[in-house]
Amino acid sequence: MGKDTGFLEHDRKVGNYKPIDERIKNYDDIYIPLNEDEIKTQSSRCMDCGVPFCNYSCPVGNIIPDFNDLIYNNQWKKALDVLHTTNNFPEFTGKVCPAPCESGCVLGINKPPVTIKQMELAIVEKGWSEGWIKPQPPAVKTNVKIAIVGSGPSGLAAAQQLARVGHWVTVFERADEIGGLLRYGIPDFKLPKEMVENRVKQMKEEGVVFKTNANVGFNVDIQELKSSFDIILLTGGSTEPRDLSVSGRELDGIHFAMDFLPLQNKKVAGKTVDNEITAKDKNVVVIGGGDTGSDCVGTSVRQGAKNVVQLELLPMPSLERNDSCPWPTYPMILRTSTSQEEAAKVYDGDPRQYSIATKSFSGENGKVKKLHCVKLDWKKGENGRMMMEEVEGSEFTLDADLVLFAMGFLHPEHHGMLDDLGVEYDQRGNIATDETFMTSIEGIFSAGDMRRGQSLVVHAISEGRSAAKYIDEYVMGKTYLRSVL
Ligand SMILES: Cc1cc2nc3c(=O)[nH]c(=O)nc-3n(C[C@H](O)[C@H](O)[C@H](O)COP(=O)(O)OP(=O)(O)OC[C@H]3O[C@@H](n4cnc5c(N)ncnc54)[C@H](O)[C@@H]3O)c2cc1C
Ligand code: SF4
Numbered sequence: 236m237g238k239d240t241g242f243l244e245h246d247r248k249v250g251n252y253k254p255i256d257e258r259i260k261n262y263d264d265i266y267i268p269l270n271e272d273e274i275k276t277q278s279s280r281c282m283d284c285g286v287p288f289c290n291y292s293c294p295v296g297n298i299i300p301d302f303n304d305l306i307y308n309n310q311w312k313k314a315l316d317v318l319h320t321t322n323n324f325p326e327f328t329g330k331v332c333p334a335p336c337e338s339g340c341v342l343g344i345n346k347p348p349v350t351i352k353q354m355e356l357a358i359v360e361k362g363w364s365e366g367w368i369k370p371q372p373p374a375v376k377t378n379v380k381i382a383i384v385g386s387g388p389s390g391l392a393a394a395q396q397l398a399r400v401g402h403w404v405t406v407f408e409r410a411d412e413i414g415g416l417l418r419y420g421i422p423d424f425k426l427p428k429e430m431v432e433n434r435v436k437q438m439k440e441e442g443v444v445f446k447t448n449a450n451v452g453f454n455v456d457i458q459e460l461k462s463s464f465d466i467i468l469l470t471g472g473s474t475e476p477r478d479l480s481v482s483g484r485e486l487d488g489i490h491f492a493m494d495f496l497p498l499q500n501k502k503v504a505g506k507t508v509d510n511e512i513t514a515k516d517k518n519v520v521v522i523g524g525g526d527t528g529s530d531c532v533g534t535s536v537r538q539g540a541k542n543v544v545q546l547e548l549l550p551m552p553s554l555e556r557n558d559s560c561p562w563p564t565y566p567m568i569l570r571t572s573t574s575q576e577e578a579a580k581v582y583d584g585d586p587r588q589y590s591i592a593t594k595s596f597s598g599e600n601g602k603v604k605k606l607h608c609v610k611l612d613w614k615k616g617e618n619g620r621m622m623m624e625e626v627e628g629s630e631f632t633l634d635a636d637l638v639l640f641a642m643g644f645l646h647p648e649h650h651g652m653l654d655d656l657g658v659e660y661d662q663r664g665n666i667a668t669d670e671t672f673m674t675s676i677e678g679i680f681s682a683g684d685m686r687r688g689q690s691l692v693v694h695a696i697s698e699g700r701s702a703a704k705y706i707d708e709y710v711m712g713k714t715y716l717r718s719v720l
Contacts (some may be wrong), residue, residue, distance in 0.1 A: 236300070237307025241279025247347035248277060252573055252582060255580045259536050262423040262503045265267050265573060266330070269350075274357045277350040278306040284341045288563045289351060292339025292696045295322045296719040299336060299351055299417045302358060315362040316604035320717070324696060326363075326430045330558025331421060332457045332693045333570075347660035363433065373401035379710045382407060382464040384451045385651065387415020388692050390470035391434065391681025392699030393706075396716055398441045400707055405464070406443060409450035411506070414473055417692070419497035422530050424537075425573075428504065452652025466678055466706055469666060470699065471652070477497035477642040479522065483596030488603040492527045492641040499534050514540040518634040520606050521586075522593060523641030526572075531639045532576025536581055543578045544633060546606075547624075551589040592625065597639065606633040644689040663688055671705035672691045672698075680706055 340348030456670035504695035524547030610629035646664030
């Protein structure tokens with residue numbers, strides 16, 4: 236514990252964001268971090284609790300009290316080492332993690348919690364700027380060859396862990412760049428892509444081979460992969476989007492979020508895109524209230540939409556914790572994203588509307604023009620589950636030239652690689668594995684959203700690390716790799 240009275244003396248402080256008028260002019264990172272002195276002060280608020288609930292609340296198990304203490308004592312390099320023992324990519328989580336650790340912080344019971352996420356980002360950013368983060372190639376190589384399919388955070392974490400213990404790792408990625416949703420889902424203003432590039436460079440120097448435009452099951456034969464590699468790890472993500480089968484669905488101008496967002500990330504990267512979908516001068520309606528929907532809002536604002544509305548089927552969450560989500564759980568409370576703040580300022584009002592169902596679309600000349608909606612009333616049913624009912628006479632329409640579906644993902648695509656392999660699925664259609672992350676086929680493992688269902692970057696990293704540990708144990712008989720799961 237750096238300072239035993241820090242939590243009594245200092246208030247919580249987090250970094251700032253650039254002013255809205257300035258930041259919506261481009262896709263640059265919007266975050267202004269705390270300076271080193273501020274970070275040190277914030278680290279002193281950690282109480283080094285006997286039972287560190289923050290540590291247990293973090294899906295990768297970051298050893299938070301230890302790095303807080305090291306920062307307070309100016310031992311940044313040691314803090315970086317501690318952070319890297321549990322998290323391969325703290326800059327990804329430092330940027331986009333919803334920080335369940337902070338919901339579990341003991342100080343958070345009756346005061347604002349310790350600023351943990353910013354601490355994590357500050358440590359790793361200092362690590363990069365000081366040149367402390369170096370490739371760690373293995374001293375000895377094994378003769379085990381491992382193919383990893385999918386280069387999102389789970390595939391990358393597994394690849395780094397497995398390469399560092401000496402295995403020959405090749406990552407196959409169907410996109411033209413490495414990174415999964417870090418690259419072509421999450422916008423640049425939330426996660427600058429140099430962060431991904433720096434790690435790819437580091438991993439290449441650690442011996443990982445990356446193959447892009449390699450769509451396993453299509454232009455890369457899965458049976459050939461099986462015969463050329465000892466182990467296959469499937470980390471292809473959850474990519475089957477939830478659709479809305481209502482009248483007018485076939486009209487032009489209705490797209491899945493993941494048909495829209497990657498195009499902008501490509502443009503920011505200086506690539507040319509075919510079949511551009513743009514929000515410029517359009518009335519945009521985003522259906523879905525989560526991270527993906529929010530990213531569609533921020534991107535539409537930057538593209539110069541005429542107006543942006545974001546619809547959510549569920550009711551508005553409560554403003555504070557209630558009995559259904561007590562400390563130290565991650566509470567379902569109202570959170571306003573930076574993109575929603577931007578839309579509220581630009582269009583003079585909160586873009587979010589809750590308890591709304593879309594009944595149909597109508598259009599002119601084959602193009603969508605209106606959404607036909609109804610308000611919902613949510614009540615607790617007899618079994619205690621929330622039930623929705625349409626409110627009579629509450630039908631209304633919204634102008635819409637561009638509709639973006641951001642209603643989540645059902646499961647991974649089955650057609651192609653997975654059906655050809657013949658892996659078993661769980662009840663939700665994700666890949667079923669045993670507790671060692673092995674699928675129904677000996678020697679084939681799975682991790683990340685492909686196994687767990689759509690989730691978070693921090694869970695994907697955690698899953699990748701765990702899969703690596705079990706794979707290493709499987710091929711070597713024992714392992715020194717560590718993970719939470
Ligand atoms: C728009 C959006 C915003 C998000 N924002 C956040 C956020 O702010 N914070 C957060 O924590 N989480 C966020 N998430 C969720 C997070 O990005 C995912 O949970 C995480 O990326 C999952 O990692 P993964 O490695 O399992 O899969 P992915 O990141 O989905 O990567 C899978 C990769 O596998 C490739 N692939 C699939 N099949 C094949 C094949 N047959 N051959 C070769 N390659 C293949 C895909 O092209 C893809 O690159 C967001 C998700 C979306 C869609
Ligand atoms: S990875 Fe997420 S949960 Fe873990 S310490 Fe960082 S912000 Fe908190």
